[in-house]
Amino acid sequence: DAGVTQSPTHLIKTRGQQVTLRCSPKSGHDTVSWYQQALGQGPQFIFQYYEEEERQRGNFPDRFSGHQFPNYSSELNVNALLLGDSALYLCASSGIRVGEQFFGPGTRLTVL
Amino acid sequence: AQTVTQSQPEMSVQEAETVTLSCTYDTSENNYYLFWYKQPPSRQMILVIRQEAYKQQNATENRFSVNFQKAAKSFSLKISDSQLGDTAMYFCAFINSGGYQKVTFGTGTKLQVIP
Numbered sequence A: 001d002a003g004v005t006q007s008p009t010h011l012i013k014t015r016g017q018q019v020t021l022r023c024s025p026k027s028g029h030d031t032v033s034w035y036q037q038a039l040g041q042g043p044q045f046i047f048q049y050y051e052e053e054e055r056q057r058g059n060f061p062d063r064f065s066g067h068q069f070p071n072y073s074s075e076l077n078v079n080a081l082l083l084g085d086s087a088l089y090l091c092a093s094s095g096i097r098v099g100e101q102f103f104g105p106g107t108r109l110t111v112l
Numbered sequence B: 001a002q003t004v005t006q007s008q009p010e011m012s013v014q015e016a017e018t019v020t021l022s023c024t025y026d027t028s029e030n031n032y033y034l035f036w037y038k039q040p041p042s043r044q045m046i047l048v049i050r051q052e053a054y055k056q057q058n059a060t061e062n063r064f065s066v067n068f069q070k071a072a073k074s075f076s077l078k079i080s081d082s083q084l085g086d087t088a089m090y091f092c093a094f095i096n097s098g099g100y101q102k103v104t105f106g107t108g109t110k111l112q113v114i115p
Helices: none
Strands: A005-007 A010-013 A019-024 A031-037 A044-050 A053-057 A064-068 A074-078 A087-094 A101-103 A107-111 B003-005 B010-014 B019-021 B024-026 B032-039 B046-052 B064-069 B074-079 B088-096 B109-114
Touching: A005 A087, A010 A019, A019 A087, A019 A107, A031 A074, A044 A064, A074 A087, A101 B046, B003 B088, B010 B019, B019 B109, B024 B074, B032 B064, B032 B074, B046 B064, B046 B074, B074 B088
Parallel strands: A010 A107, B010 B109
Antiparallel strands: A005 A019, A019 A074, A031 A044, A031 A087, A044 A053, A064 A074, A087 A101, A087 A107, B003 B024, B019 B074, B032 B046, B032 B088, B064 B074, B088 B109
């Protein structure tokens, strides 16, 4: 079992560009959540996908959007990048057992 | 809304000693789950220990144990026999059992184990 995987590991973009981050959940998990972790801070919940639909969202603007595919993998898209979007983006997957979330290694996004 | 507070930004402990990390939380819910996650410099968020609020018995996992005080909304982590590999950021976290497993994290405590 490969666990939760994310790609790419690192990414550098410039202001105004768009970015897509990818996540593959742990085998047997059907729910994917995305978090933004600024340097020195705790992760902040962006949104969660289940059955290919967004079912919960944190306090993030519409520039942040996502998608879940039939195989449960997920993408996070950020449009019109701002310097403040520079962060570690974590993906977590979960299944039936409440409270059992497994995190991926994250994607480090730098916006110049 | 739930909040999680970690009042110790940084802590240090001598190798083989015991250290306790503090966490308080605020919620109006009665059923929920509390967690401690470890994030080493490699960035991987690793689940250390999990506590279900309806269980009065404190959770333990090898050298890690918690002191869960539901009435006080306190959830501290005790690390016994500290090892160099315990050096990491530690996050206290909360999930409402009635929700969709959205995790609310504290701001973290940076733990340094000194040889």
